[in-house]
Amino acid sequence: MRQIIFGAFVLVLLAAGNLSAFEGDSFGLPLTLSEPTMVSEIEKSPESFVGKRILITGTVVEVCAKRGCWLDLASDTPFKKIQVKVTDGVIVFPMSARGRTAHVEGVIEEIKLSEKEALEYRSHQAEEKGVPFDPAAVKGPQTIYRLKALGAVIEK
Amino acid sequence: MKWRRWNNLIHRDLGYFCFGLTIIYAVSGIAVNHIESWNPSYTIERSRTRLAEPLSSDGLDREAIASILAELDENGAYKNSFWPDPDTLQIFVEGNTLTVNPGTGEILQEKVSPRPVLHQMNYLHLNHPKKLWSWFADLYALFLGILAITGLFVLKGKKGIAGRGAWLSGAGIILPLLFLWLYY
Incomplete structure (x- = not known):
């Protein structure tokens, strides 16, 4: 009897462990972290976060209109944001996510782009956002830090 | 058989x-x-408009945002707002994102609706x-x-x-x- 009660207790604990601390629409893997990292902390020293699994929270300010394969989260630093990228088709963020609060768990990745690659990348981004692109804004090689998302919860 | x-x-x-x-x-x-x-999934309708009077970026609070929305007859539920840069305010309402330049009063509206x-x-x-x-x-x-x-x-x-x-x-x-x- 004691073993059954112990087993049931373990099962309840396991089930509770799978419950996300956040409510809303879930995408990808269930969230395992509950303490968010401030985006401003990542901005201060992004290279120290590369490869680390973290949770970030913020307002969704942009969503990939074509494939739903990325979104931008507002930073806690004024005028700043961070890009969240997913593997195409694995997670598809809806356009209705704009303006909602999202909790995203993933790994910070570093992408080094040559000037030519940076031009192509920024031009592609501008095209997706439907905004004009000024090639003069890209000067030299660039390093981009973004969150490769594994799972997300977007509040309703 | x-x-x-x-x-x-x-x-x-x-x-x-x-x-x-x-x-x-x-x-x-x-x-x-x-x-x-x-x-293939959404229609995105972009349109430009202008406020009757330009606004000051300082003190653009919820009340000011509500008056912008009222001037544009935008009745969608307010979700949030964001300043991508000091001269641009994004206002998110249900089904619409408004990018406002308070200094000039110019507004870009992006109305998104799922394709039936x-x-x-x-x-x-x-x-x-x-x-x-x-x-x-x-x-x-x-x-x-x-x-x-x-x-x-x-x-x-x-x-x-x-x-x-x-x-x-x-x-x-x-x-x-x-x-x-x-x-x-």
């Missing part, structure tokens, strides 16, 4: 069963195939529901495989797999191989 009779019976009934899903996958397949040229029918078809085709739908979609794929195999043996004789069927089936195998040779 002879094996061909069973074959044709399975082919016929699976064909009926798969009809609805095949239409969904076919229509959505064409729609998402051209994702570079259009958005296509949004739902793409939702299923691209397996957004996941969960049980994944299993059902796997079952459908299995049924398509059975349909293809049983289809080879529906007819016998010159119009069957021994004659005309062999040529057409061969073409259907060679063409993808040709594209692989060209692009892979």
